[in-house]
Amino acid sequence: MKRTVPLIIVMVGGILMMIQYFIPHQASQAVFDYYTEWAPIVGAFALVLGVGSLTRVHFHRIRRRSKNWPYSLAVLIPLYAMPILGLMVPVSLWGGMESPSIFHFLFMHIQVPIQSTMFSLLAFYIASAAFRAFRAKSALATVLLGSATIVMLAQVPIGEIFGPGLQDVGLWILRFPNLAAKRAIQFGVGFGILATSLKIIFGVERNWLGGAGE
Amino acid sequence: MSAVNFWGKMLNVDRRWIFLLIGVVSIVPFLIPVGMPLTTTTEVESIYDCIDSLGPENAIFLAFDFDPGTDAENMPMSVAVMRHAFFRHVPVFMTAYTPLGNGMMMSGFEYVTNQELPGCYTPVDYADWATYRDAGIVDRDGLVAAWEADGHSLPENSVGWVFEGRDYALLGYLPLFHLVILGMTSSIEAQYPEDSHGNPLVEMPMLREHKSLREVDLALTMAGSSACMSWIIYGREKIGLPIAFGVTAVMATDYFPFIQSHQIIGQMGGLRGAAEYEVLMERNGVSATTDKAFTGMDVQSAAHLLIILLIIMGNVAYFAGGFHKQHLMKSGR
Amino acid sequence: MSYDLIGIWVAALFTLAIYSFLYKENPLYRLAEHLVVGISAGYSIAITYDIVVGPKLVDPLIAGTGWVLLIPGILGLLYITRFMPNVAWLSRYPMAFIMGTSMGVGFPLTMKAEVLRQLEAAMAPIYAAGMPWHIVLGNLVMIFGTLAALIYFFFSKPHKGIFFGTGSKVGIWVIMLGFGATFGFTVMGRISLLIGRIQFLLGDWLHLIK
Numbered sequence: 003m004k005r006t007v008p009l010i011i012v013m014v015g016g017i018l019m020m021i022q023y024f025i026p027h028q029a030s031q032a033v034f035d036y037y038t039e040w041a042p043i044v045g046a047f048a049l050v051l052g053v054g055s056l057t058r059v060h061f062h063r064i065r066r067r068s069k070n071w072p073y074s075l076a077v078l079i080p081l082y083a084m085p086i087l088g089l090m091v092p093v094s095l096w097g098g099m100e101s102p103s104i105f106h107f108l109f110m111h112i113q114v115p116i117q118s119t120m121f122s123l124l125a126f127y128i129a130s131a132a133f134r135a136f137r138a139k140s141a142l143a144t145v146l147l148g149s150a151t152i153v154m155l156a157q158v159p160i161g162e163i164f165g166p167g168l169q170d171v172g173l174w175i176l177r178f179p180n181l182a183a184k185r186a187i188q189f190g191v192g193f194g195i196l197a198t199s200l201k202i203i204f205g206v207e208r209n210w211l212g213g214a215g216e
Numbered sequence: 217m218s219a220v221n222f223w224g225k226m227l228n229v230d231r232r233w234i235f236l237l238i239g240v241v242s243i244v245p246f247l248i249p250v251g252m253p254l255t256t257t258t259e260v261e262s263i264y265d266c267i268d269s270l271g272p273e274n275a276i277f278l279a280f281d282f283d284p285g286t287d288a289e290n291m292p293m294s295v296a297v298m299r300h301a302f303f304r305h306v307p308v309f310m311t312a313y314t315p316l317g318n319g320m321m322m323s324g325f326e327y328v329t330n331q332e333l334p335g336c337y338t339p340v341d342y343a344d345w346a347t348y349r350d351a352g353i354v355d356r357d358g359l360v361a362a363w364e365a366d367g368h369s370l371p372e373n374s375v376g377w378v379f380e381g382r383d384y385a386l387l388g389y390l391p392l393f394h395l396v397i398l399g400m401t402s403s404i405e406a407q408y409p410e411d412s413h414g415n416p417l418v419e420m421p422m423l424r425e426h427k428s429l430r431e432v433d434l435a436l437t438m439a440g441s442s443a444c445m446s447w448i449i450y451g452r453e454k455i456g457l458p459i460a461f462g463v464t465a466v467m468a469t470d471y472f473p474f475i476q477s478h479q480i481i482g483q484m485g486g487l488r489g490a491a492e493y494e495v496l497m498e499r500n501g502v503s504a505t506t507d508k509a510f511t512g513m514d515v516q517s518a519a520h521l522l523i524i525l526l527i528i529m530g531n532v533a534y535f536a537g538g539f540h541k542q543h544l545m546k547s548g549r
Numbered sequence: 550m551s552y553d554l555i556g557i558w559v560a561a562l563f564t565l566a567i568y569s570f571l572y573k574e575n576p577l578y579r580l581a582e583h584l585v586v587g588i589s590a591g592y593s594i595a596i597t598y599d600i601v602v603g604p605k606l607v608d609p610l611i612a613g614t615g616w617v618l619l620i621p622g623i624l625g626l627l628y629i630t631r632f633m634p635n636v637a638w639l640s641r642y643p644m645a646f647i648m649g650t651s652m653g654v655g656f657p658l659t660m661k662a663e664v665l666r667q668l669e670a671a672m673a674p675i676y677a678a679g680m681p682w683h684i685v686l687g688n689l690v691m692i693f694g695t696l697a698a699l700i701y702f703f704f705s706k707p708h709k710g711i712f713f714g715t716g717s718k719v720g721i722w723v724i725m726l727g728f729g730a731t732f733g734f735t736v737m738g739r740i741s742l743l744i745g746r747i748q749f750l751l752g753d754w755l756h757l758i759k
Contacts, residue, residue: 003638004638004641005638005641007642007645008641008642008644008645009645011642011645011646011649012645012648012649012652013649014649015645015646015649015650015653016649016650016652016653016656017653018650018653019649019650019652019653019654020653020654020656020657022653022654023654023657023658024657031402034398034402035399035402035406037395037650037654038395038396038398038399038402038406038407039399039406039605040618040620040621040624041392041395041621041646041647041650041651042390042391042392042395042396042407042601042605043601043602043605043606043618043621043622043625044621044624044625044643044646044647045391045392045395045625045647046391046597046601046602046625047602047625047626047628047629047643048391048625048628048643048647049391049593049594049597050628050629050631051628051631051640052590053590053594054629054631054632056586056590058632070579073579073580073582073583074583076580076583076584076587077583077584077586077587077590078587079587080584080587080588080591081587081588081590081591081594082591083591084587084588084591084592084594084595085591085594085595085598088592088595088599089595089598089599099595099599101326101552102552105592105595107552107556107559108588108591108592109319109588109592110319110323110556111555111556111557111559111560112559112560112563112584112585112588113284113316113319113584113585113588113589113592114284114287114319114323114560115284115560115561115563115564115746115749116563116564116566116567116581116582116584116585117283117284117285117287117316117585117589118284118285118287118288118742118745118746119563119564119567119568119746120285120567120582120585121285121286121742122288122739122742122743122745122746123567123568123570123571124739124742125238125242125519125739125740125742125743126234126235126238126239126571126743127739128523128735128736128739128740129234129235129237129238129522129523129526130231130234130235132523132526132527132530132736133227133229133234133526133527133529133530134227134231134530135530136527136530136531137530137531137534137540138531139540142721142722142725143725145722145725145726145729146725146726146728146729146732147527147729148729149725149726149727149728149729149730149732149733150729150730150732150733150736151524151527151733152729152733153729153730153733153734154520154523154524154733154736154737155520155524157488157516157520157733157734157737158488158513158516158517158520158737159252159253159254159513159514159517160252160517160518160520160521161517162252162253162255169255170683173257174683174687175726175729175730176469176472176730177472177476177687178686178687178688178690178691178694179690179691179694179723179726179727179730180469180472180726180727180730180731181472181473181476181691181727182690182691182692182693182694182695182697182698182723182727183694183698183723183724183726183727183728184469184470184471184472184473184727185473185667185670185671185691185695185698186695186698186699186701186702186720186724187470187698187702188470188473188663188667189663189664189667189668189699190699190702191663192659192660192662192663192664192667193664195659195663196656196659196660196664199652199653199655199656199659200656202648202649202652203649203652203653210644210648211641232571232572235571238743242740242743242744242747243747243751246747246748246751246757246758247751247757247758249758285742286742287745288741288742288743288744288745288746288748289738289741289742289745291745314593315592315593315596315597316589316592316593318596318600319592319596388596388600389596389597389600389601390600390601391597391601392647392651394651394655395651395654398654409604409605410604412599412600414604445662445663448662449655449658449659449661449662449663450655450658452662453658453661453662453666454658464738464741465734465735465737465738465741466731466734466735466738466739468734469727469730469731469734470731473667473670476670476673476691477666477667477669477670478670479662479666485734486734486737486738486741487737487741487744488737508745508748511748511758512741512744512745512748515740515744515747516737516740516741516744519740519743520736520737520740523736523740
């Protein structure tokens, strides 16, 4: 029951859906339709895992008064307040999801700016790394840096002052050697996904069973 | 100070000075704009030409498959495509791959329909034109004529009306979106009984005319992750749905094989891709001016020159200071 | 003070709070860091219920028209058992369902999209009448470069001899050219994200630019 049934579900489900693709019969289409209707519902509940883990970790920090425990309140309060404000409170300045509302405010004017800004920090780090770490220590590294320089200049309008050919060279690098390298990687990724899928479907790969007891 | 000390000091400069430098270089071009011209590439032109060839009898999907983290790159291209589609009166179904993408979808739509911005479009909610629907007026030209005949006029900044259910539908997010794409190859309404405003899809004119992805002419995925591949795998390969990508610059180089294999019709890569699309729109009269992406290209130019300079300076300091020999000695060569 | 104006000022405050990390870590940065985790999770819950669980499960059940939906509903609820040590194994059932079926349905399509179509496209003609020289050169690089890069990534044989040795050497050069292009685009991408925030600060907040 604990391990065998899930493995059977994976195998039966995987083989059934693989075969279904090749069968144009109505019954096959019905299976497909039921599946595409049910799967999002099951998938939606997976959010419970993330929310539960988050709650457990931060609740313990607050209870034990760990270092920096007040920040855990900044996680848990909006975590539970957002659904309540968005779904349970009637549409008003306090409730509902549309602007103006606290739900909309927290998302648009706090979440979005913070997340965007966090990603933009990388621009500073890449500038620092450009100076401190990017070294042409070998011929290969020099080729990499040279290719990067050409492409960087070709992608911006100022690159055109270096001559009309620079953009053409940059595009040539993107459309041919870059394509070749990425295609080779793509084959590896594609075969890897197929191999991993088969390993999981046929029960060879069982790591996903972990974390739920015996 | 010996030469080695000088180069050593240079290499060990506090990185906060470099942060300050990149900050200043990123701010100044905004205050002193130059507006250098931008040449367009075939990868972006093919997307533009495809949408430009469509009309009210066609339909496209615009997928907001990105989160706020990549908003700066993906939003300008999403907004540009949305504007283009509205200009050509092409009905647009909008979806999202993640819950946060749902917020991006609403934000993008709010930007295009912000009545305070020049070149905006004026939205008409689904409920507001119910009486016209009940009277059987569902074709676009008839609807606009009837709407304006009843005394509605376009605000000052607006360039056109967009009717919910006729010109656009905000479908939103569903989990396991690759399965949603697969499901929409049979029926859009089975996956989305209602849009994100709670309007029933089955009554919408644009859904009656385009019941599944087989009847949609193009799907554009604006992605900050490999979510875009789901559209190729489950849309393109299942039913031959034409796909176009609008991806972040970090990912853009990975998808050139898919352009060459004609699995996607074109790709907008990063802010440059969005800027090219804005230039095409301005050049062809779809919009009066370019927007945020083109404005940002001046800063992009300055920042790229700075990065290249930093790479050169770092390498000069490294080799001139003899640090490469120290590493060779340490590794026993 | 309007809702939007307050929103812009709060957004600017948190933007600067994050940027303050570049100087030194500080409490305001920490607060912003934790807020974003809580708000994004809370937002996800609300949207998931509003768009998925509500209309697709709860409403049909209340209307009495979708009793068969109890099956995926109960299967989904089994995820909660992950937090109950005695019955945590039940959470494997919905995971198995989603994983097995997703992999099964994706297998033939992934094979087609990521392997077969790419193989087909890799077998491109090198030369056609009227083709410019740089395109012919590019096609040669594309075809032989792909082969060479594949040889480089094949680690089951030592990279020696004409085929594996020379092939992998050519392959690594092609890969370096490709990764150089990727690095250039990565720089562009990171700068673009910074441009977006500066446009907000200078435009929407300080009104120094349009």
